[in-house]
Amino acid sequence: MxxxxxxxxxxxxxxxxxxxVSSLELTRACLERIAAxxxxxHAFLAVAxxxxxxxxxxxxxxxxxARRQGxxxxxxxxxxxxxxxxxxxxxxxxxxxxxxxxxxxxxxxxTAVTRLTDAGAVILGKTNTDEFAMGSSTENSAYxxxxxxxxxxxxxxxxxGGSAAAVAARLCFAALGTDTGGSVRQPASFCGVTGLKxxxxxxxxxxxxxxxxxxxxxxxxxxxxxxxxxxxxxMAGHDPLDSTSLPEPAPEIDGEPSLDGLRIGVPAEYFIEGxxxxxxxxxxxxxxxxxxxxxxxxxxxxxxxxxxxxxYYVIALAEASANLARYDGVRFGPRRPTQGGPSRGVSPLLDxxxxxRGELFGPEVKRRIxxxxxxxxxxxxxxxxxxxxxxxxxxxxxxARAFTEVDVIxxxxxxxxxFPIGVHGDDPLSMYLEDVFxxxxxxxxxxxxxxxxxxxxxxxxIGMQLNGPALSxxxxxxxxxxxxxxxxxxxxxxxxxx
Amino acid sequence: xxxxxxxxxHIARLARLRLTPEDELRYxxxxxxxxxxxxxxxxVDTSDVPPTAFAAAGxxxxxxxxPRPPLPRESVLANAPASRDGLFLVPPVLDT
Numbered sequence: 344m345x346x347x348x349x350x351x352x353x354x355x356x357x358x359x360x361x362x363x364v365s366s367l368e369l370t371r372a373c374l375e376r377i378a379a380x381x382x383x384x385h386a387f388l389a390v391a392x393x394x395x396x397x398x399x400x401x402x403x404x405x406x407x408x409a410r411r412q413g414x415x416x417x418x419x420x421x422x423x424x425x426x427x428x429x430x431x432x433x434x435x436x437x438x439x440x441x442x443x444x445x446x447x448x449x450x451x452x453x454t455a456v457t458r459l460t461d462a463g464a465v466i467l468g469k470t471n472t473d474e475f476a477m478g479s480s481t482e483n484s485a486y487x488x489x490x491x492x493x494x495x496x497x498x499x500x501x502x503x504g505g506s507a508a509a510v511a512a513r514l515c516f517a518a519l520g521t522d523t524g525g526s527v528r529q530p531a532s533f534c535g536v537t538g539l540k541x542x543x544x545x546x547x548x549x550x551x552x553x554x555x556x557x558x559x560x561x562x563x564x565x566x567x568x569x570x571x572x573x574x575x576x577x578m579a580g581h582d583p584l585d586s587t588s589l590p591e592p593a594p595e596i597d598g599e600p601s602l603d604g605l606r607i608g609v610p611a612e613y614f615i616e617g618x619x620x621x622x623x624x625x626x627x628x629x630x631x632x633x634x635x636x637x638x639x640x641x642x643x644x645x646x647x648x649x650x651x652x653x654x655y656y657v658i659a660l661a662e663a664s665a666n667l668a669r670y671d672g673v674r675f676g677p678r679r680p681t682q683g684g685p686s687r688g689v690s691p692l693l694d695x696x697x698x699x700r701g702e703l704f705g706p707e708v709k710r711r712i713x714x715x716x717x718x719x720x721x722x723x724x725x726x727x728x729x730x731x732x733x734x735x736x737x738x739x740x741x742x743a744r745a746f747t748e749v750d751v752i753x754x755x756x757x758x759x760x761x762f763p764i765g766v767h768g769d770d771p772l773s774m775y776l777e778d779v780f781x782x783x784x785x786x787x788x789x790x791x792x793x794x795x796x797x798x799x800x801x802x803x804x805i806g807m808q809l810n811g812p813a814l815s816x817x818x819x820x821x822x823x824x825x826x827x828x829x830x831x832x833x834x835x836x837x838x839x840x841x
Numbered sequence: 842x843x844x845x846x847x848x849x850x851h852i853a854r855l856a857r858l859r860l861t862p863e864d865e866l867r868y869x870x871x872x873x874x875x876x877x878x879x880x881x882x883x884x885v886d887t888s889d890v891p892p893t894a895f896a897a898a899g900x901x902x903x904x905x906x907x908p909r910p911p912l913p914r915e916s917v918l919a920n921a922p923a924s925r926d927g928l929f930l931v932p933p934v935l936d937t
Contacts, residue, residue, distance in 0.1 A: 543897065769867075
């Protein structure tokens with residue numbers, strides 16, 4: 344085997360179990376590739392070489408013991424993965440892409456991370472993200488943009504852009520991301536990898552640095568639906584440390600390739616002005632592949648789709664303004680000195696809050712905190728936040744009604760392929776429109792799977808999204824796997840040169 | 842609905858953010874245009890629609906309210922910019 348990093352996660356797991364390769368070899372192959380290519384990509388904010396090698400050595404001992412005893416092992420045992428920098432890993436930095444958490448080392452790990460490391464996964468490091476996961480391009484990271492492995496002048500999407508770029512460039516076998524309005528699915532689409540946003544509550548949020556708590560979910564980015572299924576199955580299931588964690592245990596996922604009897608709906612409201620024609624063609628062609636595999640295809644309606652964006656921005660930003668109140672320079676992160684001098688009604692402590700938050704939050708985070716604060720402020724609460732919650736109910740009902748007619752909804756992940764770095768400039772609203780097809784699933788709490796289904800004329804990947812009812816991840820992953828057995832888009836890899 | 846500069850200063854104060862004068866002007870314009878977009882929500886008749894606070898797929902169990910060992914004090918204080926005698930250290934809370 345000349346290039347170990349080209350193996351899929353499941354093939355690497357088979358090689359590990361058979362003793363054809365060691366976890367230390369896989370881990371060092373990833374670390375070498377990170378050292379060679381990440382200066383050009385900037386997917387990682389921190390690389391944990393020493394702890395990764397120690398975890399790999401421990402995994403090799405567990406693998407040897409399991410072989411001696413003839414025991415089954417988790418497919419994650421000995422597999423090097425990366426973790427988005429909004430999830431806490433004990434002992435490693437957690438910046439959330441923000442200067443306000445520079446130097447923070449969390450004293451505990453997120454449940455999703457603990458479940459994977461307990462299964463034997465090796466943590467290579469922390470990946471870049473828009474600051475506090477607020478963005479669609481990683482351009483809002485305080486530590487610099489990540490570059491798309493398919494075209495270095497393009498964004499990788501966001502906010503889990505570092506994880507998507509790392510998986511696409513074969514710097515790791517899979518990566519954790521988080522998805523509040525599309526932040527796993529959209530970068531997966533832009534980087535040509537598979538991304539799963541689970542049902543709300545399916546994967547614990549404990550140890551996730553919160554953005555919009557009623558919308559946040561922890562997901563997986565991988566090179567195939569089968570690989571993503573392995574990561575998802577290892578981290579899903581009830582966690583008493585998250586009060587919104589669903590009681591159901593982690594699911595079994597089967598690989599039945601026939602889609603006979605499956606009903607697929609294509610939502611008319613998603614094929615709108617602004618959708619690039621090449622994206623539409625690739626998605627419709629992918630739906631035809633599913634039809635050829637036995638599915639029936641029809642049109643379905645989600646009539647409140649055009650309201651998802653304003654609902655999302657009111658709710659997510661209101662929740663963000665409350666969640667980000669904790670960054671005050673008292674318990675963690677750096678603090679900025681008071682400006683000194685007497686000021687009417689400003690105590691030295693308040694002065695320090697104003698300096699620390701004003702100087703260390705980036706422009707997009709401040710914009711979102713301001714909007715959320717306004718939407719929750721006296722006199723505006725019901726007009727904005729209350730109304731957004733009621734319209735959210737209408738969006739949930741759209742999905743509930745659609746899922747009485749079809750099993751799965753198929754649509755584009757994003758209206759465009761990866762856009763050039765800097766193209767949205769200082770126009771926040773035009774950037775928000777990148778997320779129109781992914782936000783509704785977060786508002787409804789349903790799962791979504793992004794799959795690579797082709798390329799545009801510029802060689803940039805195109806993604807299709809599958810949505811299903813709550814807890815339908817096994818179905819979505821089965822459909823994704825069947826599609827990937829019939830096609831090879833997910834096997835294409837970018838050529839990255841340092 | 843356009844925001845005024847005074848409203849932006851008031852929101853920034855509520856949110857504990859010190860803004861530069863340039864930011865105050867820029868945010869006044871940007872926040873106004875985003876709120877203008879959000880105002881389309883007001884046209885929807887929701888008089889008979891209950892709110893969705895979060896999208897749980899079913900009943901959520903509660904864990905027993907039993908005490909558990911907390912994080913060790915020193916590991917929590919290790920991230921604080923300033924601490925003394927096992928406590929977080931902050932500037933005076935009252936005007937001096």
